[in-house]
Amino acid sequence: MSSEPLLRVENLKTQFFTEAGTVRAVDGLSFEVREGEIVGLVGESGAGKSVASMSIMGLVEAPGEIVAGEITYKGETIFGLEEGPDGELRKRDDALSDEEIRTRIRGNEIAVIFQDPMESLNPVFTVGGQLREFIELNRGLGEDEAKAAAIDMLREVGIPDPEERYEEYPHQFSGGMRQRVLIAMALACEPSLIIADEPTTALDVTVEGQILDLVDDLQAKYGTSFIWVTHDLGVVAEICDRVNVMYLGEIVEQAPVDELFYDTKHPYTNALLDSIPRPDRTVTELEAIEGVMPEAITPPSGCRFHPRCPDAREVCKRVHPEAKVVDDAGGEPHRAACVQHDAFDVGYDESPPLEGVAGGVSTVRDEGSGDSGADSELAANPTGDDSGGGSRE
Numbered sequence: 001m002s003s004e005p006l007l008r009v010e011n012l013k014t015q016f017f018t019e020a021g022t023v024r025a026v027d028g029l030s031f032e033v034r035e036g037e038i039v040g041l042v043g044e045s046g047a048g049k050s051v052a053s054m055s056i057m058g059l060v061e062a063p064g065e066i067v068a069g070e071i072t073y074k075g076e077t078i079f080g081l082e083e084g085p086d087g088e089l090r091k092r093d094d095a096l097s098d099e100e101i102r103t104r105i106r107g108n109e110i111a112v113i114f115q116d117p118m119e120s121l122n123p124v125f126t127v128g129g130q131l132r133e134f135i136e137l138n139r140g141l142g143e144d145e146a147k148a149a150a151i152d153m154l155r156e157v158g159i160p161d162p163e164e165r166y167e168e169y170p171h172q173f174s175g176g177m178r179q180r181v182l183i184a185m186a187l188a189c190e191p192s193l194i195i196a197d198e199p200t201t202a203l204d205v206t207v208e209g210q211i212l213d214l215v216d217d218l219q220a221k222y223g224t225s226f227i228w229v230t231h232d233l234g235v236v237a238e239i240c241d242r243v244n245v246m247y248l249g250e251i252v253e254q255a256p257v258d259e260l261f262y263d264t265k266h267p268y269t270n271a272l273l274d275s276i277p278r279p280d281r282t283v284t285e286l287e288a289i290e291g292v293m294p295e296a297i298t299p300p301s302g303c304r305f306h307p308r309c310p311d312a313r314e315v316c317k318r319v320h321p322e323a324k325v326v327d328d329a330g331g332e333p334h335r336a337a338c339v340q341h342d343a344f345d346v347g348y349d350e351s352p353p354l355e356g357v358a359g360g361v362s363t364v365r366d367e368g369s370g371d372s373g374a375d376s377e378l379a380a381n382p383t384g385d386d387s388g389g390g391s392r393e
């Protein structure tokens, strides 16, 4: 690869030290974002998408901690660990300080948009006032200039009558309009990267579609890169260039968006695809993925998806696969963490199918079967019982 990516995340591990145990929320994440790209982070609730986003922003709070990995942004190390003289982990000398991240990176270089605009907007101040103040602080503009810039931004994100709306309070805006305000705020400092954490999840589909179109337009105009966090592959299809599918803190598949949809390499991605609405299927045919995602405190041995995987074999209980290149998609690596691919060579083909788990059961349940015995069994005891002999690292 000739040019350095905008953001590079390598082997990132973020854990929460709770009374119940250590939550391995992000467990060895590696991906990159190139200039002008929209990169998806997709997976079910609890996959670690938000914790990954917070880690990149330097916003992980106790009892959470980044325990491994390196994050590089524009060639600069914004996070990195090394072993100190007593073997303890400490921040590397060349990594930015918290102060530098707060003043130089957050907002100016990397901005974030969260799902709930009411958490980011103060209900007692006008929308315009908040946007103006943000621009004043971050761009060093005077009050009048900042106000003009704020009104321009409101217009830019498609808010009608921006001069009048400037004087209104957040509760006077609809959900979609509030989300547009947050996009305006994120764009206001012309950051190179915006991390959007499910910003359209709470909106109805029509409004969601409008916001996605807006982001597409703004992305083309400003060349801003995005990390788009979502549980919805439909959203991914609409705006992402490349996708990372996450399961229990790990990336299980990584590919350009068309490759992911048309040449899916991981059974979990397949299951996610089966669970999105499609015009050719009725609602009763549409099914959620069987079972529930296990807790990140005690992830299953071997492949973490094996207790829910229709393709699982004995070997999947033992071998923990790291995502490997399984296909070359026109010069773009297509990675998957599944031992059924030749790249793994651990004897998947000879390994007997697993009994008592999802092996051989279709991901799409029969209509009306509801919570049948078989399904509940799949959901039960997802951690399995063989903790010995695993090559989990």
Ligand SMILES: Nc1ncnc2c1ncn2[C@@H]1O[C@H](COP(=O)(O)OP(=O)(O)OP(=O)(O)O)[C@@H](O)[C@H]1O
Pocket (backbone or CB within 6 Å): 016, 018, 023, 024, 025, 026, 043, 044, 045, 046, 047, 048, 049, 050, 051, 052, 063, 064, 231, 295, 296
């Ligand atoms: N403050 C915390 N303390 C303990 N565990 C936490 C904390 N924050 C997150 N976790 C755990 O980290 C894991 C990953 O959570 P995260 O919020 O990143 O998931 P997510 O993929 O963003 O899910 P969602 O789609 O629900 O937003 C989960 O198991 C969650 O319970």
Ligand code: NI
Pocket (backbone or CB within 6 Å): 049, 050, 051, 197
């Ligand atoms: Ni989240």
